[in-house]
Amino acid sequence: MFEYRPFVDQFLDYCRYHKKLSEKTVRAYKIDLSQYALFSDTLSKQALWDYIECLNKKYKPKTVKRKLATLKAFIHFLLLQDYIDFNPFDKLETSIREPVLLPKTIPLDVIAKIISFSYQQIGSAQSAYQMKCAVRNAAVIELLFATGARIAEICTLKPENVDLLGRSVKFYGKGSKERLIPVENMAVLSILKRYRLLFEDNISVSGYFFVNKLGRRMTEQSVRNMLSSYCNQCGVEMHITPHMFRHSFATLLLEEDVDIRYIQRMLGHSSITTTQIYTHVTSSKQKEILKTKHPRNKMDFQ
Template structure:
């Protein structure tokens, strides 16, 4: 379908150069819109409400709710663009009910003792390094994991850090989040600062040549997959049976701060959430804090009741 294909190409160009969306968002949009292009297959009117309705039903048959939600959002943004550029008189989404019940999955966290064990193994491996190469790799791994947990940043944000984003004079990190939103976080723990400085001193030349703060073995930008592999390796060495993902450090960061009575709105800002409702899911995870309150602080504990 030449017309739809042409509109998609123009829209993606608009997203890249006018809206300045990041590579991952553009990639998702391209995949989602090309799926709709394939569905229409020259035989369906891609602007019609009926075609969209059929396609959304097909999405629900094939994908999990979270993926369906994203693909619908991609389409809605595309049709909004067509309306904005006056290529479309009536937006079919105005008359489509795309809402559906989505199961609320609680974020998976890493227990405090497991994080402690994980970090201990990281430093232990550095002390056991038998070569300068191994030692440098450990310095890099320690800096990456410490920063991931210290800030609660996303793995994509970690891997996209530039040298200028890390300010070890003022101990801050500039993070570029979703929607091209920036946030600056303070690095408060002295051991994290030492880890970052040790890594920076050892990799100074590689960092300068690469243009990114975290560098892989080939002296290129560290990838998301490399961090996942790194986490799996150290989790196995630590004897942690729980499957740990990079995003679980983010979940644990939020939950543990909440259990320390940090205001949820501060956590929202630190995580870079645009809506407080996104952050509020962590209030359901904090079961340890809830138990402490109900066992030790409930008013009934302080009541003296005469029994007969």
């Protein structure tokens, strides 16, 4: 019987140093493989079959697919290194059907209300410290909506990747894929320049563009908390998350007739299929088009 456990650390190093995967991904792989090790000491077809059944009883389809993807990646590594000579996943049914969940978006008037409130906070600040924090918060919100970036990309943004003279921001997405997003709105550029000037020393020390009161990088949770607080204060009853700005960015551009391939590139999706989910949430735009543009509307038989 093949003992796979001694090769787990080699696989994690392979992911870390050869494939250049993020430390977050490597940690997730380690957790998934540790979980499988508690379930079985073999990578046989029967063990995998039983494991899939066990996962389906405990987790949602998306989680099951991720855990199986980890195992498949590990087995691919074992095959690559000639530690095994067959793939136990061959002829094993592993397709997991996920329910299609439409992305939750924020109405444009609500986005405007949140952005407006963020600027009001600057004007009503009672101290220099409060003013600085308010400028930073407004800059974060503006950049979320202006670029459609993931919250993790915003929070790990490096100062050298923010080119305010060239009006662009460089993000590194999933799999360290690089994409350059232009920033052409003057108000967005202005608040980013104001923020950078106020936090120049902290940015230089921390090595990150957005910093917290401790001079370290701003965390994803602190952005979520800030948004929640702002929404409560300005009377927005929706539960707003940073990722909803990304969904809204894509959906609103699609409703403005922007080609989906451009949106795909700006979001950093490797496949157009991922981006196409936004076509399901533009029914109001379709209704407007058919109401105003359909040739039948020009026919009058009376």
